[in-house]
Amino acid sequence: MNILVVGGGGREHAIIKKLKEDPRAEKIFALPGNGGIAADAACGGVAATDVDGVVAFAKENAVDFVVVAPDDPLVLGMVDALEGEGFPCFGPRKNAAIIEGSKAFSKDLMKKYHIPTAAYEIFSDLDAALRYVDSCPIPTVVKADGLALGKGVLICQTREEAKRAVRSMMEGKMFGESGSKVVIEEFLTGPEVSVLSFTDGETIVPMVSSMDHKRALDGDLGLNTGGMGTVAPNPYYTPDMAAVCMEKIFLPTIRAMKAEGRAFKGCLYFGLMLTPEGPKVIEYNCRFGDPETQVVLPLLEGSLLEIMLAVSEGRLADTEVKFSEKSACCVILASQGYPQKYEKGFPISLPETGEDEYIYVAGAVEKDGRLLTSGGRVLGAAAVAETLPDAVGKAYKLAGQVRFENAFCRRDIGQRALEALQRQG
Numbered sequence: 001m002n003i004l005v006v007g008g009g010g011r012e013h014a015i016i017k018k019l020k021e022d023p024r025a026e027k028i029f030a031l032p033g034n035g036g037i038a039a040d041a042a043c044g045g046v047a048a049t050d051v052d053g054v055v056a057f058a059k060e061n062a063v064d065f066v067v068v069a070p071d072d073p074l075v076l077g078m079v080d081a082l083e084g085e086g087f088p089c090f091g092p093r094k095n096a097a098i099i100e101g102s103k104a105f106s107k108d109l110m111k112k113y114h115i116p117t118a119a120y121e122i123f124s125d126l127d128a129a130l131r132y133v134d135s136c137p138i139p140t141v142v143k144a145d146g147l148a149l150g151k152g153v154l155i156c157q158t159r160e161e162a163k164r165a166v167r168s169m170m171e172g173k174m175f176g177e178s179g180s181k182v183v184i185e186e187f188l189t190g191p192e193v194s195v196l197s198f199t200d201g202e203t204i205v206p207m208v209s210s211m212d213h214k215r216a217l218d219g220d221l222g223l224n225t226g227g228m229g230t231v232a233p234n235p236y237y238t239p240d241m242a243a244v245c246m247e248k249i250f251l252p253t254i255r256a257m258k259a260e261g262r263a264f265k266g267c268l269y270f271g272l273m274l275t276p277e278g279p280k281v282i283e284y285n286c287r288f289g290d291p292e293t294q295v296v297l298p299l300l301e302g303s304l305l306e307i308m309l310a311v312s313e314g315r316l317a318d319t320e321v322k323f324s325e326k327s328a329c330c331v332i333l334a335s336q337g338y339p340q341k342y343e344k345g346f347p348i349s350l351p352e353t354g355e356d357e358y359i360y361v362a363g364a365v366e367k368d369g370r371l372l373t374s375g376g377r378v379l380g381a382a383a384v385a386e387t388l389p390d391a392v393g394k395a396y397k398l399a400g401q402v403r404f405e406n407a408f409c410r411r412d413i414g415q416r417a418l419e420a421l422q423r424q425g
Contacts, residue, residue, distance in 0.1 A: 002062055003305070004029045005041065006078065007048050007069035010332075010362035010380045011290035013037050015069060015304070017358065018297045022305040029061060035371050036361020036379065051078050058087050067091065067308060071147055074266075074286050075101035090308040092286050096257060096264040100286040103183045104145045113256040115249055116280040118273075120185035126170045129182060133162045139187040144169050146178030150226050151339070153283075155187065188282065190275040191236040191420070194292045197250060197270065198307055200316040201263035204254045206246070208299050208323040209237035210292045211417050216339060218412045225339045226377055228332045229413030231388060232295040235420040236274055245272065245279050253284070265311055294360050294380045295328035329395035330360070330382035331413050336406040338376030343406060346373045351401035356384035357394065359402070373404055388417060 001024050005012050012030060017040055019025050031054055033043025046053040049072050058066060068078050068091035077094035091097075098105050110117040118141070123129035133140070142165040144152035152175050156162035162184070169179030196207045210232040216222035249270060257264045269285035269292075288296075297304065301322045310319035335342035348371040350359055360382060363375015381402060383394035392414040399409055 001025060001064040001305075002027045002029070004031065004054075004058055004061070004063045004066045005069060006031050006054055006066065006073055008032045008034045008037065008043075009070075009290055010360040010377065011288050011293040012069050013040070013360040013362070014293045014297050014358070015067060015288065016041050017360070018300065018304040019067075022303045025305055029057070029063065031057060034361055035364040035366035035374070036359070038366055048073050049076060051076055051081050054078060055081050055085055055087075058082060059085065063087060065090070065305075065309065065312070069287055071097070071100055071285065071287055075147060088309075088312045090312055091266040092264050096262045096266075097286040098262070099257065099264065099268070099284045101147060102145055103143050103283070104181055106284050107183055107185070109256055109260070110281060113252055113259075115252050115256065116278060118186040118188050118280060118282070120183050122181065122183050123166075123170075124181045126166065129166045129170065129184065130163055132184060133159055133166060136162075136184060137186065138162070141185045141187050142166055142169065143183040143185065144175040144179035145181035145183060146175070148175040148178045151175075151224055152178060153224070188273040188275050188280060190273050191234075192282070193234045193237045193272045193274060193279075194230075194289055195237070195245065195250075195270045195272060196288060196292060196296055197268050198311055198316060198321060199254055199264055199266070199268050200311045200314045201254065201258060201265045202314065203317040204250050204268070205316060205321045206242065206250060207296050207321075208232050209234040209242075210289075210295050211236075211414075212289070212292060213410060213413055216334075216410075218410050223339050225334075227289075227291045228334065228410045229380075230291045230295045230330045231392065231414040231417045232292075232299060232328045235388075235417050235424060241274065241279060245270070249279060249281060265314075291330050291332060291360075291380050294330040294358070294382050298328050298356070298358060298382060298384050299324045299326060324384070326384050326386055327388040327391040328382060328384045329388070329391040329414050330380045331395045331399040331409050332377050332380050333399055333402055333404075333407050333409050334377050335363075335373055335375070336408050342376055344372070344374050346405040347371070348373060348378065349403035351398065353398070357398050358382040359398070378404065378407070388414065388421060392418065
C-alpha cells in the first residue's frame with residue numbers, strides 16, 4: 001500500500017514509524033514532513049493545510065490510504081475532500097472535527113448531553129464578557145473559541161488578569177479570528193489525564209492513558225507550550241476511573257456526535273481533569289495529541305495500520321487493540337527561548353537508538369546532508385521500559401546524547417507521576 005501521512009511534526013513521525021512496522025506499508029509519503037521524518041518517509045513540498053494540493057498529490061502518487069494528523073486540515077475539511085475523490089482516510093470529516101474547531105460547540109454539546117465539564121459562559125460581545133468577569137468566580141479560565149496552536153487557553157488568577165485575557169483575545173486578536181468568540185469557564189482542580197481513543201463512530205476503544213507537561217520550565221513554571229514531555233500510563237487513571245470515564249464521558253460523547261449527525265471517525269482525544277466531584281472534560285481534540293502520541297504508540301502491540309483501516313471501514317468492534325503493560329516516557333528537546341523567540345539553523349547530532357528507544361523529530365530541516373534545527377520543539381527522545389522509573393531514566397539518558405546548540409529540556413518529566421506511584425505503593 002502507498003500511505004500518505006499529512007503533517008510534519010513529532011506526532012507524525014511517531015505515526016509513520018508505527019505504520020512502517022506493517023509489511024503492507026510499501027511506501028509512506030509525508031506532507032510536508034520534515035528533515036528527520038525524511039529518514040522514514042518520502043517528504044513532499046505541500047503544506048498540511050493545502051487541501052487541493054494534498055488531493056492532487058494523492059492522485060499523482062496513487063495513494064491507497066491517507067492519515068490526516070493535524071487539527072487545521074481536519075477542521076478545514078481535508079478528509080471530506082479526499083474521500084470525495086475516492087481516497088479512504090483516517091480522521092474525522094469537517095462536521096465532526098468541529099468538536100475541537102469550536103470550544104463553544106463542544107461545551108454546548110456536553111451541556112446538552114449531560115457530559116461532565118466545567119461550568120461556562122460563551123461571549124461574542126467584548127463588553128458582555130468584561131461585565132461577566134466582574135462577578136464570575138476567580139480564578140477563571142479564558143479560552144479562544146477556535147484553533148490556536150494549543151495555546152488559546154489562559155488561566156487567570158485575578159479579575160484584572162481575566163479582563164486582560166478577554167481584551168487580548170477579542171480586541172487585540174492575540175489568536176486572530178479564533179479569539180473573536182471566547183469561552184469563560186470554571187477553574188477545575190485535580191490531576192490531569194490525556195486519553196486518546198480510536199473510534200469508528202459506533203465503537204470507541206481508549207488507548208493507554210498519558211500525562212502531558214505543558215509548562216516550559218521545571219516545577220510547572222513558565223509559559224504554556226505545545227508540550228515538553230509525556231509519560232504513559234498515567235498513574236492517576238485507575239481501572240475504576242477508566243470505567244467511570246467510559247460510562248459517563250467516552251460513550252456519551254460518541255453517541256452525542258452521532259445523534260447530532262456528526263459521527264466521529266478517527267482519533268478522539270479526551271483531556272480530563274479528575275476533580276473531587278469526579279472526572280470532567282477539559283477539552284476534546286479531533287486528532288492524536290502531541291507529544292502524547294510519542295508515548296502511546298510505542299506501547300501499542302500489533303498493527304496501527306490495521307486499526308486505522310478498521311476505523312475507516314467501520315469495523316473497529318471486530319479488531320483487536322492491545323497495549324503493552326510496560327511504561328513509556330518522552331522528553332522534548334527544545335530551542336532556548338521557546339515558546340517565544342528562538343534561533344534556528346543549528347546542526348543536530350543524533351545518537352544511535354537501541355531497543356525500545358525512539359527519536360521523533362519535530363522541528364528540523366535537512367540541508368547539504370545535515371539536520372538543522374528549524375522549530376521551537378526540535379525533537380522528542382522516547383523510551384519504553386518495564387517500569388515508569390526505568391522508562392524515565394532511559395528517555396533522559398537518550399536525550400542526553402542528543403547535541404545541538406541552545407538545546408534545553410525540562411528535567412522533571414514524569415516526576416509527578418513517580419510521586420503518585422510512590423503514594424499508591
